[in-house]
Amino acid sequence: MKAAWTDAATGVFARMDAKAREIVEKRFGVRLDAAQSGEKQQAAWDVYQNATVKILKALAADTRIDDPAGYAATIARNSCRDYWRLRNPGWADLKGRLSRFFRKQPGWAMWQSDEQLGWICGPADWRSKPPAAGSRISELIEQPRRLGRDALPKAELAGRLDAAGWGRLLRGVFDYLDGPARLDEVVSIAGVLFGVKGSREMAFDELAAAEDGRGWDPPAPEERIDDRLSVLEQLRRVWEEIKTMPKRWVLPFLLNPPVLKGPKGAADRGEVAVFAACGVATIAEIEALIEFSAAHYDLLARELNLSFSPDPRLRFAAVWNALPLEDGLIARLMGLESAQKVINLRMVAKNHLAKVLALEKKSARS
Secondary structure (H helix, E strand, O other): OOOOOOHHHHHHHHHHHHHHHHHHHHHHOOOOOOOOOOHHHHHHHHHHHHHHHHHHHHHHOOOOOOOHHHHHHHHHHHHHHHHHHHHOHHHHHHHHHHHHHHHHOOOEEEEOOOOOOOOEEEEHHHOOOOOOOHHHHHHHHHOHHHOOOOOOOOOOOHHHOOHHHHHHHHHHHHHHHOOOEEHHHHHHHHHHHHOOOOHHHHHHHHOOHHHOOOOOOOOOHHHHHHHOOOHHHHHHHHHHHHHHOOHHHHHHHHHOOOOOOOOOOOOOOOHHHHHHHOOOOOHHHHHHHHOOOHHHHHHHHHHHOOOOOOOHHHHHHHHHOOOOOOHHHHHHHHOOOOHHHHHHHHHHHHHHHHHHHHHHHHHHHO
16 A cells, blocks of 8 residues: 555545444444443454455555445445354354255255345246345344244254255245345345344345445534544554553554454454555564564474574564464463463453544544
């Protein structure tokens, strides 16, 4: 990303960031600028930060974005969705069951279209039928027992339902919807019916894309954008605050940043990469703040199978490419008894930064 943004680019980011924030706040039912530190509040911060990082990366890569608000909304919804997916494995298992049913059972099908995201499903001869109304889908997600008695399964667990039972249930679902629907929406309808954790959260993604506003009356968008810090100002303020934090907070925060990791196996340095990419802090400054000793580098070389350059000034470059580190390794670097202590310290750092930013924004508005 360029070290200095034009006013136009900063304005585009501000609008995209505001949209992403708006959606995350609505999905989690929180205000990110509230001085709270509950589990839902922290989860929302993680997801929002993840979305912001993705927006920054897209802008840094000069990605063509014809609809900035729509692009940001998609990123935010997907970030929320990834969060819930990782924490609700039962929903993912149910999706696998239904996906196999639609692919293998005669009379049923899955397909894709340019008009809707993700897989569409329904009776095989409904491919050309208009999609189900969002209001009908919402009704079934909220109250799946609206279905006729004949359609409701006798088994209480999805795993006990045979193909005939699924067929009766899905015929009832689609008779009610009167149109094909996205597979994820159908999974969530079944998930709510069977009591699968997270099913309502997993359904939000496209149910009301045109209504992604807040559940409360916000300030005028123009006022909110004018009041918000630019991306560089915000990142600089976060970095300045990190530099004042105790070392026992800094290491857990920077060595394994508190952002959503995404699919299994993916790695993302989160805030660390953004600080360097935006010119807020150089890698050398990050290295100086982390301040690894020779013993630390010896441990990292053994644990990560790293080969360091003979020039000691280049050792951190090899570690940089290996970030983020596992919490167990961070615990050994810090001389702590367990990875849980690292997680606890990271939470303290997150709470501290969230409160500082919230207080500053509150002060700026007053």
